[in-house]
Amino acid sequence: MGKGPSGETIDTPAHRALGSASRVTILRLVREARAGLTAAEVAAATGQHLSTTRVHLERLAEAGLLVKARASAGLPGRPAWRYRAAVADPAPGPYRALAAALLEHLPDGPDGADVAGAGWGRRLAASLPADAGPVEAVTGVLAGLGFGPHPTPASPGNASAEVHLRTCPFLDLVGQHPDAMCGLHAGLVRGVLESRGMTADRPVLEPFGAPHACLVRLPVQRAA
Structure with a gap:
């Protein structure tokens, strides 16, 4: 020592x-x-x-x-x-403690976390203006949670827009429960998209999908 x-x-x-x-x-x-x-x-x-x-x-x-x-x-x-x-600042201690406690009650595997995250996303999206589009809604929710989202417009011929998440307010919990936390965040994005009548045709969240950032791909095809 x-x-x-x-x-x-x-x-x-x-x-x-x-x-x-x-x-x-x-x-x-x-x-x-x-x-x-x-x-x-x-x-x-x-x-x-x-x-x-x-x-x-x-x-x-x-x-x-x-x-x-x-x-x-x-x-x-x-x-x-x-x-x-691990370089990002974490969320305040009480929020991390709450998230850690909730993780203990999620079903095993990323699917259970995805379902819980989707419900969370729909509730958070309900406070946004009704005319907010899917990209605006997702970035608004993620910004409010402290993810520091940086949207990138869809390029010609590409139906998907990208959002880079350069910070993670729950980074220490990702280290402890990586599948569950990433599944929770992916579900969160899905829930926001569903609140705007959209579905994703591919995984919406790719951990470490961009240099120094996780990558969110926004959608997207209209929900049936």
Whole structure:
């Protein structure tokens, strides 16, 4: 254990996690990667065994230095974890404590979280002007929750608009419950879209889908 500026003993999870030169190297690699890294990519860069790399990455995530989410690439099967540096400011403590308590009562897996998030999104969207379009509604709800959304207009020939989420007010909970929290946020977006008579024809939220941001793809085809 080290000493702080005033001589006090430093013994935090982050400090203990960085007591290994290998983990310091891995943290630096992940921080330098704009889109984050999977365990296989880190292992290839460091020459470590994949299982050893996974242990180091999980230790850094548990310490709050990294956050992980499924690295969706449109491939069949369960995607690998992708790790990125935890840099965003969290939501206030009471809100995180409430969210953490609610997560314990959600059904296992992302589907239950998606359903709960959709209901949340519909309720939040009800306070928006009735004439707000889907992109305006989604960005309004996400901005109110502290996600810092940055919309990008749909390009010619592309029916989808993109919204980059550069902050996550629940980032520490994403590290603890990645599938549930990402599923909750995806459901939130779906619920807002449904409140505007829209459905999404593809996953609406891609964790780490853009450099330094999660990616929301807005829709979209009219609901039947």
